[in-house]
Amino acid sequence: xxxxxxxxxxxxxxxxxxxxxxNDIENNPDKYADACKRKxxxxxxxxxxxxxxxxxxxxxxxxxxxxxxxxxxxSSSAAKGESVSDTIRVISSYADICAIRHPKEGAxxxxxxxxxxxxxxxxxxGHQHPTQTLTDLLTIRSLKGRLDNLTIGLxxxxxxxxxxxxxxxxxxxxxxxxxxxxxxxxxxxPEYIREDVLKAKGVEFQEVERLExxxxxxxxxxxxxxxxxxxxxxxxxxxxxxxxxxxxxxxxLAKDDMLILHPLPRVNEIAVEVDDDPRxxxxxxxxxxxxxxxxxxxxxxxxxx
Amino acid sequence: xxxxxxxxxxxVLDHIQAGMSFQIYHDLKxxxxxxTVAIIKNARSNKxxxxxxxxxxxxxxxxxxxxxxxxxxxxxxxxVKGDRIVEKRALTLPKEVKNVIKCKNPRCITSVxxxxxxxxxxxxxxxxxxxxxxxxxxxxxxxRRQK
Numbered sequence: 001x002x003x004x005x006x007x008x009x010x011x012x013x014x015x016x017x018x019x020x021x022x023n024d025i026e027n028n029p030d031k032y033a034d035a036c037k038r039k040x041x042x043x044x045x046x047x048x049x050x051x052x053x054x055x056x057x058x059x060x061x062x063x064x065x066x067x068x069x070x071x072x073x074x075s076s077s078a079a080k081g082e083s084v085s086d087t088i089r090v091i092s093s094y095a096d097i098c099a100i101r102h103p104k105e106g107a108x109x110x111x112x113x114x115x116x117x118x119x120x121x122x123x124x125x126g127h128q129h130p131t132q133t134l135t136d137l138l139t140i141r142s143l144k145g146r147l148d149n150l151t152i153g154l155x156x157x158x159x160x161x162x163x164x165x166x167x168x169x170x171x172x173x174x175x176x177x178x179x180x181x182x183x184x185x186x187x188x189x190p191e192y193i194r195e196d197v198l199k200a201k202g203v204e205f206q207e208v209e210r211l212e213x214x215x216x217x218x219x220x221x222x223x224x225x226x227x228x229x230x231x232x233x234x235x236x237x238x239x240x241x242x243x244x245x246x247x248x249x250x251x252x253l254a255k256d257d258m259l260i261l262h263p264l265p266r267v268n269e270i271a272v273e274v275d276d277d278p279r280x281x282x283x284x285x286x287x288x289x290x291x292x293x294x295x296x297x298x299x300x301x302x303x304x305x
Numbered sequence: 306x307x308x309x310x311x312x313x314x315x316x317v318l319d320h321i322q323a324g325m326s327f328q329i330y331h332d333l334k335x336x337x338x339x340x341t342v343a344i345i346k347n348a349r350s351n352k353x354x355x356x357x358x359x360x361x362x363x364x365x366x367x368x369x370x371x372x373x374x375x376x377x378x379x380x381x382x383x384x385v386k387g388d389r390i391v392e393k394r395a396l397t398l399p400k401e402v403k404n405v406i407k408c409k410n411p412r413c414i415t416s417v418x419x420x421x422x423x424x425x426x427x428x429x430x431x432x433x434x435x436x437x438x439x440x441x442x443x444x445x446x447x448x449r450r451q452k
Binding site: 083084085102103104105106107109110124125126127192196 | 410412413414415416417418419420421429437438439440441443
């Protein structure tokens with residue numbers, strides 16, 4: 001039985017099959033409409049999440065399956081002190097597959113070790129969020145036609161952003177991918193990513209402070225939010241915050257076919273005026289999130305259509 | 306000069322970093338064994354300046370070499386039988402250590418989940434880095450020697 005706990009659980013070949021399946025679902029949705037008939041997905045969300053939970057539910061409903069679950073620890077047995085191990089054992093009797101989000105890091109791995117049904121990690125604290133990474137990969141591959149030979153810009157909070165770390169881990173497995181890391185000094189990529197992942201694998205990368213200095217060379221720009229509370233003083237925040245807001249003026253320096261991605265929710269780091277630009281694909285990205293979750297459910301349930 | 310008699314059957318742990326012997330005493334659960342144990346602290350050493358030594362009179366099978374390898378793989382393990390050293394055992398870093406160290410990450414599932422083993426995996430043998438199996442929090446052994 002397979003689970004998905006980390007973005008690297010799938011090999012490059014397995015990922016290729018999964019992304020091909022997601023594209024087939026995108027192009028032939030009717031073919032898959034009853035693929036999960038009489039199958040149930042349990043969504044066990046111990047902390048609030050609108051987007052991820054609804055994306056999983058939409059994925060299962062699109063496959064003709066049903067959904068049950070809880071949203072928030074208050075409304076679950078966790079409030080009474082039940083362990084993750086006990087909860088998943090019980091859920092295994094109710095559903096065929098489970099997506100779990102938990103504030104504690106490693107919770108999904110604990111669930112998988114006790115579960116009798118496939119477990120999907122839908123986010124475990126600040127640790128992993130593999131279906132976001134699959135979404136990002138599917139978006140880039142679908143719209144660029146490849147995952148190799150790309151220059152990817154990652155902009156904003158590169159220190160605490162788990163989506164950025166996971167995406168780097170996933171993309172270094174492809175040939176000739178270069179990174180431009182755009183962030184204030186305070187929010188640079190953690191040392192272990194720089195040393196153990198990028199340098200250790202001989203991946204070309206550069207670190208810059210200003211988006212304008214880098215945007216012209218990028219094939220895709222992955223935006224994240226710079227949060228005020230991450231700075232030691234307000235002065236630095238005020239000095240730097242506008243460097244990381246993408247607007248029409250900065251976008252005019254970019255290539256005509258550069259993709260703009262964002263894991264969402266967006267607050268103010270991408271100006272609303274950018275939304276109508278054909279390069280802005282962050283809402284399309286949410287759609288790809290559903291396709292890739294559909295492909296993942298079918299793969300983990302061993303359902304072939 | 307302090308004299309501690311030799312042992313007939315058991316083991317002598319030599320070249321322990323000075324000050325580490327009590328941690329080793331507890332981690333090897335020597336307090337649970339019904340046998341003679343001698344701990345020598347701050348013995349003079351040409352190689353190390355100062356060192357600790359532990360002598361234990363007990364069957365050699367009672368020793369968990371994995372834990373000892375994790376604590377400090379530079380320790381020399383001398384196996385004694387019939388009053389003489391019959392074997393020197395090499396220590397290696399274990400690939401996994403269970404319930405020896407506790408994950409210090411307050412956001413880790415091990416901080417709340419009942420009855421969950423504390424498991425650390427060796428992720429970088431060269432730098433002797435272990436990471437929590439669940440949250441991947443890094444752990445570097447404080448007893449790691451400068452090489």
